[in-house]
Amino acid sequence: MKLNIEGLLVYFPYDYIYPEQYSYMLELKRTLDAKGHGVLEMPSGTGKTISLLSLIVAYQRAFPLEVTKLIYCSRTVPEIEKVVEELRKLMEFYSKETGETNNFLALALSSRKNLCIHPEILHANIVVYSYHYLLDPKIADLVSKELAKKSVVVFDEAHNIDNVCIDSMSVNITRRTLDRCQNNVDTLQNTIQKIKETDAAKLREEYRRLVDGLKEASVARETDIYLSNPVLPDEILQEAVPGTIRTAEHFVGFLRRFLEYLKSRLRVQHVVQESTPQFLKDIFDKVCIDRKPLRFCAERLQSLLRTLEIADIADFSAVTLISNFATLVSTYSQGFTIIIEPFEDRTPTIANPVLHFSCMDPSIAIKPVFQRFQSVVITSGTLSPLDIYPRILDFRPVTMASFTMTLARTCLCPLIVGRGNDQVALSSKFETREDFAVIRNYGNLLLEMSAVVPDGIVAFFTSYVYMENIVASWYEQGILENIQRNKLIFIETQDAAETSMALEKYQEACENGRGAILLSVARGKVSEGIDFVHHFGRAVIMFGVPYVYTQSRILKARLEYLRDQFQIRENDFLTFDAMRHAAQCVGRAIRGKTDYGLMIFADKRYARADKRGKLPRWIQEHITDGSLNLTVDETVQLSKHFLRQMAQPFRQEDQLGLSLLTLEQLQSEEMLKKITQIAHQT
């Protein structure tokens, strides 16, 4: 159908539209009009992707000078494929409706095997790729730096974007990294030696270039051709590479010294935490390495690798990592911390020293993106509370909206179980974690649910350790055996191959009527990337509140930083983080309007307003007072009732006019009024 969105003609490749899609497009258009950034939350399965694509493509066609490119960032390869699929549909619709051949070029970067390096791709109108291509400075430099300023950047499934940013800027160094780095440096030295004998002119040429400084890069940045690289701060561009590392041999020697220093630091017996200035002072005192050459380290290594004409850069990942670390540590005096741990907390007897160079400020990595591109849209099914994202990513959005799911029938049923049948409060909090009564009641809940929920149930625990303890305890109490009469049990483990095997068998059991339970972990692979449509997930049970492991030093440092820099209290952030993961987990069950599923929050703390209020609006509005603090029995009764209601025949006609609209219905006055209520501005 063809839509009129505030004067913009939008081609929409389907005959029907959800009201929230229309509303979403409205907000999106306002964002683009204002040339600002937006934060939009819309439940999964309501056609976010196609709404985004149709509106932005229409906008591009209408105002080719205002918006030249769409950069669509998604998380995983299957998601990218989905986007491309939708895009193809849209393009077909365009050529059918307008009759002209399609002059739009879209490009998807998924994996190396699909890579194309034809120069024409630089002019693609739409680029679809993974987050890392834009956020990770190491890759962004290769792929994304030439993207035009007048682009619209969309981050889909962006509820974890702060963690992606942080990960892309953080460096972990172990003994193995250093060993491999040592090998790299040896190889470098040998190659230099060889080249010196055969082609000394090349090295001299490089030297001359370095004296001139990084002028090229500096010119490029001023003229705004490139996306700036956070690893390469502005100041160094003005200067020449310092003399101490200008010749290749000196640089290699410099790397050796730096490496030795890191090795000595890893020989600690106790935990050390220091700031970057402290680290720099220490390195100066011990091995006389100045701050300045450190800052040029990454750039200098790149230049050397180029000069030596080394083809396989992957072999040199260790030394690249170390040199990036050197540059970052000497560049940022704030937002980073260095923690050296001699062993892991769980295995205090095994020496496994790690140097964590940890970024605490996600805004550092994403800053260039916000600065460079005129519109950046952050969107996901779960972004609540919306206002926290602009705060931690340090930007100012022009639109922030949360959309609900209009439903012809209430197809999601969030229930908060607070008590067992014996009135014992259910909670995963630390004090009662080992409590026998709580574990038994959790087991009882799963057992009872396994008898009333058809096909698949997915249960999430707060951590692997917690899951192992509980499952072991259930085994001893004979609960597992009883559950297995109703359904098969599969468990997610840290081993990816094992987990995908379990997942496959789980789906098979759901398919052929045996029924299955998948025990998995919030924040694990299952909770993030895998959808449990229809019978694969008729119920999700969230055992406990998935707080992050709070004793981790990295987390503590980050919390402290958030409090000092952004005035976000520790507790607020922890709750926010826990609730977004809980929402992600339970959101796995509902992947569309014809789908239905139970969302069971098994912890009495969910009933509190501070937790409940942080759930996405589309879940929150279905939590009535009657579904708080239930006992296991009450939960079972409500679930039975819900499942029977949902099993009644449900056809498309039942949705039409309510949650699914034709063009005529969409244009009616009354509907337009209703649509304005769907978007919830904050």
Next chain:
Amino acid sequence: MDEEPERAKRWEGGYERTWEVLKEDESGSLKATVEEILFQSKRKRVIESHGQVRLGMMRHLYVVIDCSRSMEDQDLKPNRLTSTLKLMEAFVEEYFDQNPISQVGIIMTKNKRAEKLTDLAGNPKKHITALQKAVDSVCVGEPSLYNSLSLAVQTLKHMPGHTSREILIILSSLTTCDPANIYELIKTLKSLKVRVSVIGLSAEVRVCTVLTRETGGSYHVILDESHFKELLMLHVKPPPSSSASECSLIRMGFPQHTIASLSDQDAKPSFSMSHLDGGGGSGPGLSLGGYFCPQCHAKYTELPVECKVCGLTLVSAPHLARSFHHLFPLDAFTEIPEEEHHGDRFCQACQGELKDKSVFMCPSCHSVFCVECDLFIHDSLHCCPCCIHNQSGP
């Protein structure tokens, strides 16, 4: 909804949240209640059934009753098994009333096995006694869809092509324990044109959705006991036969009921042929009168039956007449919104006041009816009372 179906006693129900049923949407009702959707589908059923479709008059139906552990659940009173068996008795009776020349067999599944309770037969009494006996059976283990289906198919596949082959499964459990891949069996069922329908007692199970979709059956899940009954009664009506099914002329015998002693003084009491295999019927087998097959003169005490000796289908004329209305169904009544209707304020059938949103008018005699009577006329009477009244009048 004015309709208040018979429910279990309040104190017997589970945690019912009656106050939540009253929930109104102030926003102008984005959420149509499920009940409204149900009402619509009820009405639709009447309308849908009035296409000119060919119906399978001779039906062979196997009913599979789940007797697994989950049948002990007490959400139907007194428990699922008792309630199901009771409804099944009513179903069997109604079934033979509406489909006199059809047959039914009953299979029970529990403990991963399937057993025949009764073979395919056209005698309601036999089935009903078997059902009554089954009340005391213990519910254990899991059901097996695969075993039940293959047991039913073993018999059904030998049924002639012009008859329908149907399986109705009443499934309480949410799991099934199968010895082999059920999807292979579904393919076989499809190729044999066996239609499988399922009534679920607890929730929607994926494998049943696929099973019914593939074989062209229907899948419903009950809400409560009265809904269960309604769903069960849906299966009384013969399903449209597939256009691919064979057409053939069938030889039928119409035996008269004769009492031998009237014509022949020396007649001795004799056994009915249906008693031969032992299981048939109750009471003493010896009798003087009976139906004699016009072809081979074998004696039967009850009709309809397939002659054990010569294989002739024996029916009585009233039987055939009773299945007649399926072929010439009553036309659907036209639905008129209440405010547009200016005539009678009372339903012609029950004389109740017309209070619903819409009224229903017979297209030939223009009498109006309420929705309940509309359903009753189409489901049970099969003729418009006013039309009949006019015909027989002066």
